[in-house]
Amino acid sequence: MMQEKMNCFFYLIKLLSGALFLFLAVVMLSSCQSMRPQEMISRLSQGDPSAFSYLENLANKEGPLQAVHTLNYGSALFFFKDIEKALPILNRADQLIEDHDYFSFSQSLGAFFLSRNLKSYRATLDEVLVLHSLMTLGYLMKEDFESAAVEVRRLNEIFSVADEKKYSKSELEPSTRMLMWLVLKKYGDQDNAKVALNKALSGFSKYGGSWSPKCSWKEISFVPQFKSWVPHYYWNQTGTHSGYMAQNYHSGGISPSLYLGTKKLSQVYGKRAEFKWEIADVLAKRMKKIEASIQASEASRLAAYSVVESNAKKDTSVMDIFKLLLVHPFKDNRIVYWSLLPEKIEVVCGK
Amino acid sequence: MKSIKIQGLAICAVLGVFLLSGCGNRAFVKGEYDGDVTSTNLLNDKWSETDMQNSVKELVLALSQSPSFMKIKGRRPVIMVTGLKNQTSEHIETQSIMDMFRVELMQLRPVSFVDKQARPDVVEEYEYQQGMMRKDTQSGPGSQIGADFILNGNLASNAQQAGRDKTVYYKLTMNLTDLKTNLIEWAQYKEIRKLYKKKRIRL
Numbered sequence: 006m007m008q009e010k011m012n013c014f015f016y017l018i019k020l021l022s023g024a025l026f027l028f029l030a031v032v033m034l035s036s037c038q039s040m041r042p043q044e045m046i047s048r049l050s051q052g053d054p055s056a057f058s059y060l061e062n063l064a065n066k067e068g069p070l071q072a073v074h075t076l077n078y079g080s081a082l083f084f085f086k087d088i089e090k091a092l093p094i095l096n097r098a099d100q101l102i103e104d105h106d107y108f109s110f111s112q113s114l115g116a117f118f119l120s121r122n123l124k125s126y127r128a129t130l131d132e133v134l135v136l137h138s139l140m141t142l143g144y145l146m147k148e149d150f151e152s153a154a155v156e157v158r159r160l161n162e163i164f165s166v167a168d169e170k171k172y173s174k175s176e177l178e179p180s181t182r183m184l185m186w187l188v189l190k191k192y193g194d195q196d197n198a199k200v201a202l203n204k205a206l207s208g209f210s211k212y213g214g215s216w217s218p219k220c221s222w223k224e225i226s227f228v229p230q231f232k233s234w235v236p237h238y239y240w241n242q243t244g245t246h247s248g249y250m251a252q253n254y255h256s257g258g259i260s261p262s263l264y265l266g267t268k269k270l271s272q273v274y275g276k277r278a279e280f281k282w283e284i285a286d287v288l289a290k291r292m293k294k295i296e297a298s299i300q301a302s303e304a305s306r307l308a309a310y311s312v313v314e315s316n317a318k319k320d321t322s323v324m325d326i327f328k329l330l331l332v333h334p335f336k337d338n339r340i341v342y343w344s345l346l347p348e349k350i351e352v353v354c355g356k
Numbered sequence: 357m358k359s360i361k362i363q364g365l366a367i368c369a370v371l372g373v374f375l376l377s378g379c380g381n382r383a384f385v386k387g388e389y390d391g392d393v394t395s396t397n398l399l400n401d402k403w404s405e406t407d408m409q410n411s412v413k414e415l416v417l418a419l420s421q422s423p424s425f426m427k428i429k430g431r432r433p434v435i436m437v438t439g440l441k442n443q444t445s446e447h448i449e450t451q452s453i454m455d456m457f458r459v460e461l462m463q464l465r466p467v468s469f470v471d472k473q474a475r476p477d478v479v480e481e482y483e484y485q486q487g488m489m490r491k492d493t494q495s496g497p498g499s500q501i502g503a504d505f506i507l508n509g510n511l512a513s514n515a516q517q518a519g520r521d522k523t524v525y526y527k528l529t530m531n532l533t534d535l536k537t538n539l540i541e542w543a544q545y546k547e548i549r550k551l552y553k554k555k556r557i558r559l
Contacts, residue, residue: 096447109558151442158445158513166517 042344046231049085049345057081060345064094069112069125070341072101076128076136080345084229088143095140102128102136117302118330122341130167131287132343134177137163138184138282138350142227145188154192157185157201177287179208183280184352187225225279229347285348295340306331401515401524401552403448411528411546412456420464424532424541428504435461435532436470436503444513444526453511457530470503505541506533522552 048056057078064071064078075098082091105125115123128136137160144153160181167173175181182205189198313327397404425433437458440450458469471478478500485494509530516523525547532542 106554107556107558111559152447155442155445155447158443162445162515162517169518 045081045345049081050231052085057086069105070122072098072105072128073126073341073343075101076132076343077345080139080343083139083143084231084345084347088146092140092143092147095136095143099133099136099140102126102133117306121299126341128343129287129291130163130173130175131177131291133163134160134175134181135282135284135287135346135350138177138181141184141188142350142352145191145225146227150188150192153188154194157188157192160185175287176212177282179205179212180280180282182208187352225352228351228353230349230351231347279352281349281351283349284346288342288346291342292340295342398550401522401550403444403446403513403526407526407548408453408456411526411548412453412460414546415528415530415544416457416460416464418544419530419532419542420461422532422542424505424534425465425467427534432466432468433505434468434470434501434503435505435507436472436535438472438506438508440509440511442511444511445515446513448511450511453528454507454509457507468501470501503535506535507531508533517554520554520556522554523549524552525549 045056045060060074060078060081063074066074075094079091079094079098082088082094106127107125109125112124137156141153141156141160144150144156164178167175182201186198186201186205189195189201310328310331313324313331316324393405394409395406397406428434437454440454442448442450461467462469482496485496507530509528512527512529514525516525526549527545527547529543529545531540533539534541
């Protein structure tokens with residue numbers, strides 16, 4: 006009798022574990038977000054409203070990736086539709102980035118066992134600088150100098166925090182400081198403008214390049230270049246537990262016919278850039294870091310699997326669960342990142 | 357028996373990891389009215405309505421007790437609000453601060469305000485009323501009352517962060533300038549400093 010009860014309980018547990026995995030699979034698959042940047046850019050540049058609403062829906066979904074989805078939606082509006090509408094969205098993204106700036110044990114465990122997308126998106130210093138630079142440019146184009154100055158002060162705070170963490174440096178600092186100089190000068194804050202200029206110049210000498218200011222604020226135009234994109238990684242989900250193969254998808258050249266600011270793109274394109282943000286480099290570096298982290302994670306998964314396999318004979322049922330966890334078939338490993346950024350953003354003299 | 361127990365624990369662990377990994381900021385699915393809008397709101401390190409209420413109330417009280425208005429005899433002093441300069445690192449609706457300042461001051465002492473923002477509408481209405489309205493009800497140029505004072509201000513901030521600790525400092529300065537003499541008749545500031553501890557690691 007006791008044995009029958011035990012068998013029944015055992016069967017129930019097995020059923021439950023099966024149901025649990027099914028439930029998880031359904032949940033994970035339902036949250037799958039297939040965002041191919043190249044396809045998205047091409048749809049956005051054609052003004053496809055469904056592409057905007059797709060990104061908007063993602064941005065409105067609460068979760069660990071909400072910050073990056075909001076960044077993508079804000080960028081889509083910024084580059085392809087309406088800067089005025091984009092600014093509050095980018096502001097929200099900034100708040101979400103701040104809210105999610107912490108390390109979570111449970112999210113890390115979830116990312117290791119279930120899906121990488123369960124881990125909160127933590128923006129890098131480079132990305133935060135690009136975000137606030139974009140917003141500053143947006144307010145400049147709206148001729149809202151007070152708000153542009155607010156963004157500049159925010160950038161100042163970000164640099165102060167980065168200075169405090171000695172290891173946080175960004176190659177985008179000189180260009181960002183240049184933008185700060187431009188805004189502060191226009192805003193009439195000559196003293197702080199001078200500080201920004203000096204720091205920009207010392208940044209140029211540190212990271213390479215040189216610069217002498219020529220643009221006046223009236224002349225500036227802002228040119229995003231959608232020439233090429235950093236590799237976008239997908240992970241082969243048909244692989245076995247022995248690893249997931251990285252595949253790179255390079256985009257074709259996409260140059261949407263848009264212009265921002267007061268001059269047409271054709272008038273300013275090709276002119277010497279006053280200063281620029283080399284975003285492709287930044288994103289490529291980020292992708293390299295992500296790749297390294299994935300490789301490390303897969304290596305530890307493999308190591309864990311071999312430990313589990315060697316112990317499988319001792320306690321088959323529980324080890325089976327761990328084995329399943331380590332190579333579960335519904336693992337959603339697509340990397341969501343701020344993909345809707347152009348390769349380069351330049352501030353050029355429009356005359 | 358032991359195996360089943362471990363299996364049960366493993367399932368609980370998986371469920372726990374899954375549920376906990378979904379923890380974080382959730383959608384606001386259920387709300388309720390806060391009966392006291394003046395209760396302290398320190399949800400985040402940004403400028404909040406509590407900061408606005410505290411600063412404005414204190415400054416309005418100081419202004420209402422200032423002798424500057426005594427110079428105006430036989431009628432209410434007329435003030436024009438020009439603006440509050442945002443010199444912080446946050447996008448703050450400064451118009452809302454000035455609106456609250458105006459309302460609170462009007463409740464504390466008899467003063468009148470010139471509606472600077474409505475000027476384009478007023479001019480348009482004057483033009484419309486010419487010939488369209490009955491003469492005895494028409495308003496027109498020349499009947500407005502000039503302001504005695506200009507009220508403006510400046511909101512500045514300074515945020516500092518070291519490790520987990522963050523301080524945010526705000527200084528709201530208000531000035532009342534006599535329009536005839538261009539002398540600042542009254543000035544006062546209110547300082548606010550808020551301390552925060554940032555959680556870097558969470559469960």
